Amino acid sequence: MLAALLTCLIPNDLDKILDDPRLAGAIISCCVADESGATLYERNSSTRVMPASNQKLLTNSFALAILGPGYQPKTRLWRMRARVVVDSPGDPMMTHERLTQAAAELHLKNIREVDVREAYRPLIGPSWEWDDLPNRYAAPISAFTVDRGSVELWGQGDRLWVEPRFYWLEPQRGTKTGPTKIVYDPIRRTLTVNGELPKTAARLDTLSLDQPDQAASMYLGRRFRLIDQVPSRTQDLTLVGPPLSTTMKDCLVHSDNNLAENLLLMAASKIKPLGRDPYADADQDLTRFLTQTVGEEPGDFHPEDGSGMSRHDLVTTRGIVKLLQWDLRQSTKDVWLDALAKPGAGTLADRLKGVPFAGKTGTLDMVVALSGYVHTKKDRILTVSLILNHFICKDSEARAIADAFIEKLADDDSFGTNPELGLSHEARPPDSCYRSPGPHRNARPRFDGGHARERTDRRAQSGHAPDDRSQRVAVRGR
Numbered sequence: 001m002l003a004a005l006l007t008c009l010i011p012n013d014l015d016k017i018l019d020d021p022r023l024a025g026a027i028i029s030c031c032v033a034d035e036s037g038a039t040l041y042e043r044n045s046s047t048r049v050m051p052a053s054n055q056k057l058l059t060n061s062f063a064l065a066i067l068g069p070g071y072q073p074k075t076r077l078w079r080m081r082a083r084v085v086v087d088s089p090g091d092p093m094m095t096h097e098r099l100t101q102a103a104a105e106l107h108l109k110n111i112r113e114v115d116v117r118e119a120y121r122p123l124i125g126p127s128w129e130w131d132d133l134p135n136r137y138a139a140p141i142s143a144f145t146v147d148r149g150s151v152e153l154w155g156q157g158d159r160l161w162v163e164p165r166f167y168w169l170e171p172q173r174g175t176k177t178g179p180t181k182i183v184y185d186p187i188r189r190t191l192t193v194n195g196e197l198p199k200t201a202a203r204l205d206t207l208s209l210d211q212p213d214q215a216a217s218m219y220l221g222r223r224f225r226l227i228d229q230v231p232s233r234t235q236d237l238t239l240v241g242p243p244l245s246t247t248m249k250d251c252l253v254h255s256d257n258n259l260a261e262n263l264l265l266m267a268a269s270k271i272k273p274l275g276r277d278p279y280a281d282a283d284q285d286l287t288r289f290l291t292q293t294v295g296e297e298p299g300d301f302h303p304e305d306g307s308g309m310s311r312h313d314l315v316t317t318r319g320i321v322k323l324l325q326w327d328l329r330q331s332t333k334d335v336w337l338d339a340l341a342k343p344g345a346g347t348l349a350d351r352l353k354g355v356p357f358a359g360k361t362g363t364l365d366m367v368v369a370l371s372g373y374v375h376t377k378k379d380r381i382l383t384v385s386l387i388l389n390h391f392i393c394k395d396s397e398a399r400a401i402a403d404a405f406i407e408k409l410a411d412d413d414s415f416g417t418n419p420e421l422g423l424s425h426e427a428r429p430p431d432s433c434y435r436s437p438g439p440h441r442n443a444r445p446r447f448d449g450g451h452a453r454e455r456t457d458r459r460a461q462s463g464h465a466p467d468d469r470s471q472r473v474a475v476r477g478r
Helices: 001-008 013-020 052-068 096-105 212-217 242-256 257-271 276-293 317-328 333-339 395-411
Strands: 026-035 039-043 074-079 083-088 115-119 151-156 159-163 183-184 189-194 202-208 223-226 237-240 357-364 367-375 381-389
Touching: 001 151, 013 026, 013 395, 026 317, 039 317, 052 242, 052 257, 052 276, 052 357, 052 381, 074 202, 083 381, 096 237, 115 212, 151 189, 183 202, 189 333, 202 276, 212 223, 257 276, 257 381, 276 317, 317 367, 317 381, 357 395, 367 395
Parallel strands: 083 115, 115 223
Antiparallel strands: 026 039, 026 381, 074 083, 074 237, 151 159, 151 202, 183 189, 357 367, 367 381
16 A cells, blocks of 8 residues: 555656756666565666665675674784784774783783784775775775774874874875875885975874784784784683674764775674685675575675775665665664664764664765665655766765655655654764874764765775876776
């Protein structure tokens, strides 16, 4: 009955929103379903499209199913005679404060060797673009890491420094006039800052570390080395990470790429040891989960990475809707709903004000996605996935169209809310940093992928990238 009512009342209104002239020539894929799974509205819902950060829905659902909401990663350390041994299953929330404390507890003052066994170490994600790599949102991936593989660049007057002041990066001063411009090559480890610097201490950028496991090991000893075996005796210290539910919420609300990649590989390595190509193994495990556990059609997903940074990730909106509805039927439903972004926080801080929506945003160059659950006015809940590809209008205009679509679903008198789902409007909290706040530390930006600076919304593209897309180079991870 509801499907028939929707078909009669609002398709024309929804079509008008998606027929916006600014989307002329774009690929528009959309699927809306009711609680029973019946499709109420669709447009090209079986067409494969790039999901951008909606890929994180797949990754987090997979991690939740495999690891469980209470899973806490345990990094084990052994204090040997002249070295320390680390065994890391993956803990993307590891901070330099925790490692500093561990070094003090184990009395590692004169340790030379830091031997590390890692569950995975792909570093650069598959098919990530070269000009993204200097940025924090494209930080390399390793099981043993620190501060999400990133470091902050600070400046004041004529001084430059990085925080924490512990790494190999030594920023150099270039020209001293004009606007501030940062030239960073993480592979060569060169960092030059041109232009004027602020008069008071300010964070200029947040940059990736090319080898985050090497950076993490510097808190424990002098020289980093990869190993395959760890001592058979009981470890001397265990560093326990936060529960998965906490990491998921940070990942989905703030659209953190680094967390998403680690969650994918952590879950896959729990199933079986990952081989020399960890992403190939993880993609197979994720695909198997989607098809055999969730019951998706094999052609609805083509995963490449865990965050949506790759333009080789493909999904269908009907597949996203089916996954979202599957998650509502699990015993972990409350954890899942709590982890999703809601208006007033994270990537929805300035969007869908007052709209009862919980879900995931996604933005890449010429890609906008918005998927999740919409409450309507008569105690009904709709599951929706809307993904726009290849538009040439501004990202902000495409996002406004997507928001208008969600608002129309929520406002129509044919629908209502289901109070049991608890997807109420969330008041905007203060933005949290990915590290504990320092004396001058700024709040983390609220963009998809965790951008390093205020600039044009390129989302998965770097401020260092050439404007001419023909000059851009893809980094192929396999």
